[in-house]
Amino acid sequence: MLNKKKNIDSGAISLFEAGIWITISLVVLIIGISLGGGLFSKNDTNTELSNISELMNNTRTMLKTNGVYNFDKQESMIGSLIQFGGAPGNMSVIGDKTKGNARLHNVWGGDVSLATKTDDNGDATKFVLSYAGVPQEACITLVEKLSTMSFIQEVDINGNINQGQISAGSVGAQCVTKNSGHQDNNISFISNN
Incomplete structure (x- = not known):
């Protein structure tokens, strides 16, 4: 008598x-999506670092x-910069850029x-570039990196004036979170050039 074994299909997987x-x-998908959101946030901050440098120059x-x-008026200043082709190409232009009254987001x-911004003699030899609606993490990164640049002498974070390089602890205390009862941060970069 021959011993017959049942052939089991070893390629199939069970429901379990x-x-x-x-x-x-x-x-794995959930972890990837949660980490990916942070990557987009860092990319946005790097994009605006580049945009600020370009706008200042x-x-x-x-x-x-x-x-x-x-x-x-400040509207005519940003509008003129846009009209002259001085706005970065990746920024949102609101309005007709050919008329000199468009805005940026x-x-x-x-x-x-x-x-x-006027100097001690009353002459408008300085200017201020202001950014509204900046999230806390981006605020900290932008201020830390840009406060060391030679073309920026002062940084105003939500009404707090800072001169020169700003320490990480100081920036962290001045940049607020949206859920702390504030709106996102307003940052102004002041140039004496």
């Missing part, structure tokens, strides 16, 4: 094994004539504005 693989896949080279910024949807 399939459930385990689906659960593992979902956990273009303001100095395109809008200063005979040593002064000759603008009456940052990646978080906050207003970006320029205004003149």
Whole structure:
């Protein structure tokens, strides 16, 4: 008599094994999505670091004539910079950029504005680049990195004026979270050039 064994299909998986693989896949997907959100946030901050540097440089080279910024209203200053092609291409332009009265928004949807600032003689030799609606983490990173730049002499964080390089502890105390009862942060970069 021959011993006959039943052939078992070793390539199939049971319902229990399939459930385990689906659960593992979902956990990996959830972790990937949660980490990916942080990557987008860091990318937004890096984008705005570049935009601020470009706006500061273009303001100095395109809008200063005979040593002064000759603008009456901040809307005309940012509008002129946009009209002259000085706004970064990845920023949201609100309005008709050909008329000199358009506005800019940052990646978080906050207003970006320029205004003149007078020196001790009353001449408009300085300017202020302001960013509204900046989340706390981005606020800390932007201020820490940009406060060391030679073209920025002062940084105003939510009404607190800082000169020179700002320490991490000081920045962390001045940049607020949205759920602390405040709106997102307002930062102004002041240039004496």
